[in-house]
Amino acid sequence: MAYPALAVLMLISAPSDVPDEDLATVKRTVGQWNLSMGRASNVAVLPTSWSEHAVAEFGERPQAVLNDQLVDDADMALALFADRLGTPTGEADSGTLEEIDRLVEAGKPVCVLLNRAPRSLAGTAATQEKERLERAIEALYQRAIVLPYLNQAELVGHLNNMLSRAAGKVEGSADARAVPQASSESVGVWPHIVRETYQETDNRGNLKTRSRYFLELRNETGRPVLDVTHEIPGGESLRLGGEDSAIARMAPGQVARFGITLMMGSNTQGLTCTVTWRFPDGEPQHSSASLVF
Secondary structure, three states, X not given: OOOOOEEEEEEEEOOOOOOHHHHHHHHHHHHHHHHHHHHHHOEEEEEEOHHHHOOOOOOOOHHHHHHHHHHOOOOEEEEEEOOOXXXXXXXXXXXXXXXXXXXXXXXXXXXXXXEOOOOOOOXXXXXXXXXXXXXXXXXXXXXXXXXXXXXXXXXHHHHHHHHHHHHHHHHHHHHHHHOOOOOOOOOOEEEEEEEEEEEEEOOOOOEEEEEEEEEEEEEOOOOOEEEEEEEOOOOOOEEEOOOOOOEEEEOOOOEEEEEEEEOOOOOOOOOEEXXXXXXXXXXXXXXXXXXXX
């Protein structure tokens, strides 16, 4: 079933010696996170990397081309290292370091993961490259989250924590940039009456068409909202399922439905429903609408 989601571009940056197994684990974990946590928070993380998404282009420094095509558009980044720092770019000691610097300077979340699985280094050149990497990592501790992992399970754990934390930050900043302010008359959590018909057989065997009613609350703010409650003054003759339960959180576009039982002699004329809600960073607000049965 389709659902609205904020697309978050996550750059995957890594020197060529990072194991293919690690990169595959990253992509699989991102996909699983999108299906579980991403759907619940209405965020979809889209991984990008130079190996899969860069386009051949001439006339500029290679890393500058990647910066223009991928890095500058990324909302967050994951950098992985094993034993190599990478090839100098002319502007930084490696392509991955230049990408980290660029995103950190832009105020975007960056997580650096280090493969610390035991392995031997083949020769003096490999040892020197590892020492070069360690010096760079020491400097990175001041500017980015740097975490080690020994196996795939630890890698998955770091990834899930990083995705939830970073995507939440990106979601909040995107809301502030792109979503209409709450003062707009169309923005709110709006109540509606929904009528559904169904058929049943009476005790004489005759087919009858019946109606049932629901109160729906629709989050039309374009943002997550919290502490959603509703009240129908004068609606004592209406019995709503779950009417005493506040909704802790509603995602953008989410609909909450409450069954309505009409008591004998119920008067549904002139009823108004008031919904109280708030943005995560705001004060309680109210949306009121007439109920039409």
